[in-house]
Amino acid sequence: MREQILPLDAVFTEQTRFGTHYQIRGTLTGVNRVVLPVVTIWMSEKATGQTKFITLFPDKEV
Template identity: 50%
Template sequence: MYEVRGKLHGPNGKNLSVLTVWMTDFETGNTRFITMYPDKRRIK
């Protein structure tokens, strides 16, 4: 599993810090998106 932090930029000019979770399947080697939620840690 991997966690990736980033920012989403909205059309209203506001930014939202998010945390995404990804998982790599052992058998196929495919990486897939699991979930995304607001990140409580601020990105500067």
């Protein structure tokens, strides 16, 4: 994910009491060369200022 997803642009999705949520849409390519479009969700925590990975799911809009 660091090489294939993180270089892409993050899009704001919502603000919660815990922090700011973002999503990054992109593709992951496996060692078998299968390409999977995915959506990743990230949160910038209010309490610590750290950005954390929350979840990943298939991108069905592609």
